[in-house]
Amino acid sequence: MTQAGYVLLRLPLEIGDLFTEWLTANCPDRAKRVLSLMRSTRGGKLYDAKWGERMVGDGPYAWMIGRRFEVAAERLGLNKSSVELRTDLFTPPVLKGQQMRL
Secondary structure, three states, rough: OOOOOOOOOOOOOHHHHHHHHHHHHOOOOOHHHHHHHHHHHOOOOOOOOOOOOOOOOHHHHHHHHHHHHHHHHHHHOOOOOOOOOHHOOOOOOOOHHHHHHO
């Protein structure tokens, strides 16, 4: 089975200011829109450390990104279990110095 995952861009602490400065200097025509979309996935902030949301975000735009990822992964045959595991075939190993079972 081949797995794929994604993490929404995270900008903790001073990285948010550094990214904003870089984006404004290198893409001034798009900076406002990019930052607005990023804030829409984090409740108006550039970073939110809330457990369960920090990796994927929250809100309609974050949902759309997640859904696009799921569709692409499905189209490419990723994240599907190809082999059913059988636990009934497992036998515990014999520890050194112990007698084997009959």
